[in-house]
Amino acid sequence: MSENASLPVVPATADAEPAPPARFDTLPLDPKLLRAVADSGYLTMTPIQAKAIPIVLQGCDVMGAAQTGTGKTAAFSIPLLQRMLKHENPSVSPARHPVRALVLAPTRELADQVADNVKKYAKHTQLRSVVVFGGVDMKPQTAALKAGVEVLIATPGRLLDHIEAKNCVLNQVEYVVLDEADRMLDIGFLPDLQRILSFLPKARQTLLFSATFSPEIKRLAQSYLQDPILVETARPNQTASTVEQRFISATDDDKRAIIKQILKERSIRQAIVFGNSKLGVARLARAFERDGLRTAALHGDKSQDERLKSLDAFKRGEVDLLVATDVAARGLDISNLPAVFNFDVPFNAEDYVHRIGRTGRAGASGLAVTLVTKSDARLVADIEKLIKRTIDLDVYELESERPRFERRTRDDASERSERYERADRPPRAAGPVQRAPAPPADPFFNKPYEASTRDEPPAWEKAKAASPVKGLSSYIKPKRQVAALFGAKKPAPAEG
DNA sequence: AAAAAAC
Incomplete structure (x- = not known):
């Protein structure tokens, strides 16, 4: 517990404690968001959602830890969209809208998935989102960025590319989310992350979410947060009991x-x-x-x-x-x-x-x-x-x-x-890859x-x-x- | 010991 001593903590729920699940429609959310949540088939909140959403709505920085598969994406995207709706400036033409929210993820597939979720919750609003990641053509991403976008979901490398190419300007970002935050803060990602954060305004709301937070990462993370609230459900680093x-x-x-x-x-x-x-x-x-x-x-x-x-x-x-x-x-x-x-x-x-x-x-x-x-x-x-x-x-x-299978020989x-070389690393030169027929x-x-x-x-x-x-x-x-x-x-x- | 993330 000592590692959390400096953080206000929303106490973890004891496993045995039966709390009636709260419904999404008890939250002070815009009807457009409630409709999207209902469209997704969700009625009640998971524990991390019930705890984190009101705190994010208040505008606090949050470090959120909850077990895998308990809906962390919705826990940050729904309240962020709500905050963005509340402070919309309708007088500015859409193409000139700056990026207001930035979500970073450690893999391309995850960035894509988070973007799908954000789109789903934002579908009845005017808020536009786009995802950018490497390994695919930059041009469509560039076009989408230039057309104006309020929510940007990205992996770090490709985002830096777009920043350098001046395809997006991040100096008006109000909200930042690090999904899988402990991974984003580890050695491999930290330099890129710091670089990206250097383009953002200091005054902003920052949210870190993950199922795992080591004490070291928790400490490091605090240097990126202002007066953060720690939101935990059950014990951190815990595997699902199911x-x-x-x-x-x-x-x-x-x-x-x-x-x-x-x-x-x-x-x-x-x-x-x-x-x-x-x-x-x-x-x-x-x-x-x-x-x-x-x-x-x-x-x-x-x-x-x-x-x-x-x-x-x-x-x-x-x-x-x-x-x-x-x-x-x-x-x-x-x-x-x-x-x-x-x-x-x-x-x-x-x-x-x-x-x-x-x-x-x-x-x-x-x-x-x-x-x-x-x-x-x-x-x-x-x-x-x-x-x-x-x-x-x-x-x-x-x-x-x-x-x-038989013990394999050296020749085998x-x-x-x-x-493997032929099948998994197709030659750069043109020509179809010859594969053995499937058994x-x-x-x-x-x-x-x-x-x-x-x-x-x-x-x-x-x-x-x-x-x-x-x-x-x-x-x-x-x-x-x-x-x-x-x-x-x-x-x-x-x-x- | 590795993987991931830009070209």
Whole structure:
């Protein structure tokens, strides 16, 4: 609690405390906004919305922390639009309107999604919004900016391009939002962010939202805020309680087979599989495809066109698996996603919270399975510390030792990497990419979805009953027991 | 150990 001592805090609601959900129409909002909210099908507010919206309406700077999938986008966009409507100056011609609100997001897909939401809530108003991000033609963005826009949603790099090209002027911005604020404030983004903020007026309302805020970032963030109010629901860095989290002991060779077996066992129709590297993700996607699953890959080495196509195909249910890097870890709202797999344990514990937050959204249930190898002990310990929960490491029994694929030979592996080069990085020169014909689809994964009819306990429950597995953390903290569990050669580094 | 974000 000491890290919040200097901030006025709206107290977190205890999980057990039953508060009647407040309706949007009890808020002092313009009928045009209320109509748009009603059009979206929303009646009552989520806890973060109920707490943050009145405070944003008052004009305060806000640091908002709430679990994944609880409607943070609406929590800032609805009150900002309201404030903009209230202070409209109708005497100025629309083309001369300055940008009044700026929303920054860490990935292009997220910026796009936030822009869709802003458009949805602003649709009955005169307020115009536009999204700008890299990897696509600048010209349409430039034209939209020049035509005049009140709300600008952007990723940092492309926004700086537009600023330098004098396509937009930000010296009259009244409202700034950093979505996934802790990411925007980390080392990789901070220089661009500071540059952008240097173009904005000092007197403005600034809003930071994320599901994760480390104490360090909280402190850093305060230097960008004026008299901020901290709005938290439940505990920060918390995973949604509707997500069943499983950690399974695995070897690199077994990981794919384990994922496929769990998908079948639980009749899971769709899942995101996260990997840590772009190359690893590209290869893994092709491997799943060869196994007969309809698979799309999403990572930063793909063209923006391919990225959007992969995500769309997944959202439309045309593919079973989305294999992705952390480009897909944050913010993306994929409705009713039943499961997330961590093929690799993420390097940052925060990213674990965000990755598994793609499932179990808006109160739905979800499954998050993390495959843990002996070299991941340290990372798992970091996750346990962050989410303040101990995690049991389950042993999972595969139906057969190497069910679907042979141990690969050196030739096989090099042939495969060649294919990766051809398929995932099309040559710059013109000419269609030759792809191997898709293997016949696995009939299991292509049948229409039906709710789980499982009455057998899953294999990990059986394995657990057979040989009780202890909490992983109890093995990690004392050094010599790490060696006992994993046969590690070097002791884990001492706790800080 | 990586990823993301501009050309």
